[in-house]
Every structure is written in structure tokens, then in C-alpha cells.
Amino acid sequence: MATAVAMRIDPRLRQRRIAVRRAEGRRRLRFLLVLLVVAGLCAGAWYASRSPLLDLDHVEIAGVDPAQAARIELATGVEYGTPLLDLDQSAVEATLTGLAWVETATVSRKWPGTIKIDVVPREAVALMPRGDGSHVLIDADGVAMALTPGTSIPASIPLLAIRPEGALGDVQERAIPALAVVAVLPADLESWLDAVVIDESGARPGVSLDLVGSATADLGPATDLVDKLDAVRAVLNGVELECLATIDARVPDHPTVTRDPTCEATSAAGSVDDPGS
Numbered sequence: 001m002a003t004a005v006a007m008r009i010d011p012r013l014r015q016r017r018i019a020v021r022r023a024e025g026r027r028r029l030r031f032l033l034v035l036l037v038v039a040g041l042c043a044g045a046w047y048a049s050r051s052p053l054l055d056l057d058h059v060e061i062a063g064v065d066p067a068q069a070a071r072i073e074l075a076t077g078v079e080y081g082t083p084l085l086d087l088d089q090s091a092v093e094a095t096l097t098g099l100a101w102v103e104t105a106t107v108s109r110k111w112p113g114t115i116k117i118d119v120v121p122r123e124a125v126a127l128m129p130r131g132d133g134s135h136v137l138i139d140a141d142g143v144a145m146a147l148t149p150g151t152s153i154p155a156s157i158p159l160l161a162i163r164p165e166g167a168l169g170d171v172q173e174r175a176i177p178a179l180a181v182v183a184v185l186p187a188d189l190e191s192w193l194d195a196v197v198i199d200e201s202g203a204r205p206g207v208s209l210d211l212v213g214s215a216t217a218d219l220g221p222a223t224d225l226v227d228k229l230d231a232v233r234a235v236l237n238g239v240e241l242e243c244l245a246t247i248d249a250r251v252p253d254h255p256t257v258t259r260d261p262t263c264e265a266t267s268a269a270g271s272v273d274d275p276g277s
Helices: 011-049 066-076 089-097 173-184 225-238 261-273
Strands: 058-062 102-110 114-121 126-129 135-138 144-148 193-199 206-211 216-221 244-248 256-259
Touching: 058 066, 066 089, 066 114, 089 102, 089 114, 126 173, 173 193, 173 206, 173 225, 206 225, 216 225, 225 244, 256 261
Parallel strands: 058 114, 216 244
Antiparallel strands: 102 114, 126 135, 135 144, 193 206, 206 216, 244 256
16 A cells, blocks of 8 residues: 655745746746837838828939930839838849930939939940931940930031941940040040041951041051141141041051142142132
8 A cells, every 4th residue: 555655845845846937927028018019010010101192102313304304214114102121222223224215314312202213324435327217326436325316416426437326325436446436535636526437357346537628647557546636637737638538546646647649639630720820
């Protein structure tokens, strides 16, 4: 027969156990309360982000004129009333830089209800004729950025005598040597320039200038262009321009000129026939 032995627990040990259990209960309660508060804050923030207080109310566009700003806003595809947190900034930037005339675009949020778009447009530095009376504007990197009809050609933009290829947004690789000339073209030569011509018949593309009055300036490969253009300027400022046909500036230290023999013969005949000569 089993004998039950009653174990008597020290009252102090019992109180200690009770205190430990109560402390564990309080910790669990605090954790649960913190969890509930965090969940409530997250839920409140989510609902607030979907409220009219934090949706898209304004689009600010900087860096372009009003007409370009309207095109930018239309291209973004964003809708007013869209929660700002749903705005995919990278996607909007990629869309805008996909426009041929936009170099960079940076999109940022301005709480509570605005997005700001900073745009850097491409700057046209040259024209390329398409053969139908219209032209393609290209920037310094050779990107075909826009079309312009023949009736609205900017007079201050040099013409490259080479046809564009591909579509808007494509780089016109064949125009790169001519663009190197445009980049260092002195202001006083711009008034002489009819077009920049590319000669692709040799191993290396050559560059020449069609000048006012049917003269040409041969620069050869697109190297030492500053010196070559200075040589052209020196010739134009230092020789008799009548009947001038070509300026050979391929060796900039020793430029040479040729004259149109037909023009010279005509001029000579005119001088003989002139009673006052």
C-alpha cells in the first residue's frame, strides 16, 4: 500500500513563483499592447496614404517652357487622385527620358500631394536634311531629337550635309565628325558657313566646309580642328576673296588656296572691256 507524503512548500518560495508568473503575464500583455499599437499605426498610415489628403493634386515641372511642360505632364501618364505612395518614380523617369528631346528627368514627391519633375532638355546644335524639305535637329551627342519643317529652320544652327538615319532618339553616328567641327566653330566663321560636309570615300571620314560664295574649306580628318579653323579664318581675312574656290587647311600651318579659273577669266575679260580700266 502506497503511502502519500504531503510536501509542504515554503511560503516564500510560493510567493516567488507567483511573482514570476505575474511578471511573465505583464510582459506578454505589454508585448501584445505594443503589437496592437504598431498594427494600428500601420493600418492608420495605410488608410491615410489612400485618403484624399495624400493623393496627387499638383504636378510641378521645372527646366522647360510651358509648351514643353504640357508635353511632359501628358507623357508621364500619371492621374490626379492617385496615392503618392503608388507613384513609381523610376518608371516615370524612364518614360520621360525615352522622349527624344529629353536628356534627363528627375521625379520626386513633395508631401502632401505634389510631384516635382526636373527636366533637362536636349539642346539642338545642328540640322540634318531629310530630303523632303524637313530637317532633323540633333544635339551635341548626335541624338536625333526633333523634326522641323523647312519653313522654320533656325538660322543660327549649322547645317550638316548628310542624311539622317533611323528614328528620333537614335544617335547619328555618321554625323559625329561634323559635330566635332560644330563644337569648336568660331563665331566669326558661322556667318561664312553654308554647310558642314562629310567625305566618307576614304579610310577615315573627312570634313569640309561649304562657304558662302561657292568656296570650300577642306579640313581633312576631324583632328586638330581648332588649328585648322584658325587657318581658314586667316585665309578669309588675308587674301582676295574674288574667285576663291578652295582653302586647303589639312595642314593648318601651311594652308593653300585655289581659284576658279572660269571666274578669273571672266573677271579678266571684264577688266579689259571696262572703259575705265
